[in-house]
Amino acid sequence: MPSSSPLHILPIDSSARAGLSGRDRHGSHTRRLSRRFIDTWMEQRMMDVVTYRDVGQKPPQPVSGDWIAAAFRPPERRNAAQQTVLAESDQLAGELLAADLVVIGAPMYNFGVPAQLKAWIDNVVRVGVTFGFDRARPGEPYWPMLPTGKRLVILTARGDYGYDEGGRLASSNLVEAGLKVPLAYLGLTCSPILGQRELESSGVMAQVGGGADEPFMSEIGTLLPMALCGRNSL
Numbered sequence: 130m131p132s133s134s135p136l137h138i139l140p141i142d143s144s145a146r147a148g149l150s151g152r153d154r155h156g157s158h159t160r161r162l163s164r165r166f167i168d169t170w171m172e173q174r175m176m177d178v179v180t181y182r183d184v185g186q187k188p189p190q191p192v193s194g195d196w197i198a199a200a201f202r203p204p205e206r207r208n209a210a211q212q213t214v215l216a217e218s219d220q221l222a223g224e225l226l227a228a229d230l231v232v233i234g235a236p237m238y239n240f241g242v243p244a245q246l247k248a249w250i251d252n253v254v255r256v257g258v259t260f261g262f263d264r265a266r267p268g269e270p271y272w273p274m275l276p277t278g279k280r281l282v283i284l285t286a287r288g289d290y291g292y293d294e295g296g297r298l299a300s301s302n303l304v305e306a307g308l309k310v311p312l313a314y315l316g317l318t319c320s321p322i323l324g325q326r327e328l329e330s331s332g333v334m335a336q337v338g339g340g341a342d343e344p345f346m347s348e349i350g351t352l353l354p355m356a357l358c359g360r361n362s363l
């Protein structure tokens with residue numbers, strides 16, 4: 130990678146399974162993919178800074194009535210209780226604002242992302258912080274507030290096959306749109322899907338560990354430049 134200034138990487142794991150497939154019994158494939166991705170990335174860019182977020186093991190609080198009242202109140206008019214309600218959201222949104230590269234491990238649960246990951250999305254989509262809104266604005270009343278140049282990599286795993294474009298279940302795949310649409314709304318528009326993989330069928334592990342799975346895992350290394358999103362350098 131040509132750039133020598135450190136980048137901030139934000140890996141987010143969201144599987145409810147704590148272990149890694151191939152290493153731990155009933156381990157998570159997306160956790161293995163994201164670990165592999167970050168390890169490979171850091172081998173090439175040791176100077177980069179990683180801030181890890183595990184929403185699968187520590188789910189963010191879902192949005193509540195108090196949260197909404199606080200988030201849509203101008204910051205200078207929030208009371209102490211409202212500031213407390215937003216503290217976790219402030220932290221999560223701050224991590225997203227600081228990140229140059231966001232790497233999300235996203236299992237498919239019932240065609241979409243896990244509730245834990247949806248809770249993260251709901252906490253980082255914040256008016257006045259990550260997107261702007263002004264009804265009186267001519268044209269589009271919403272605008273993205275994330276600094277330009279950020280990149281999103283989605284690493285997915287699911288049990289069934291046929292979710293890719295043209296596949297038999299393509300219209301049922303809500304994982305990628307469920308991440309790309311809200312994050313593009315904030316300004317994160319470059320989002321290659323690097324690690325999609327059908328690994329399990331009817332709850333039975335199909336290809337885990339080395340052997341048949343290994344070519345795919347080594348693909349991650351060759352796909353890293355895709356995270357540049359068509360640029361020559363970061």
Ligand SMILES: Cc1cc2nc3c(=O)[nH]c(=O)nc-3n(C[C@H](O)[C@H](O)[C@H](O)COP(=O)(O)O)c2cc1C
Binds near residue numbers: 236239
């Ligand atoms: C609650 C739950 C719901 C799931 N729903 C789907 C589904 O709708 N479609 C599918 O193909 N696989 C589904 N699966 C299989 C998972 O996508 C698959 O096991 C994947 O590897 C999970 O990610 P992980 O290995 O990182 O935990 C589901 C698994 C669980 C536990």
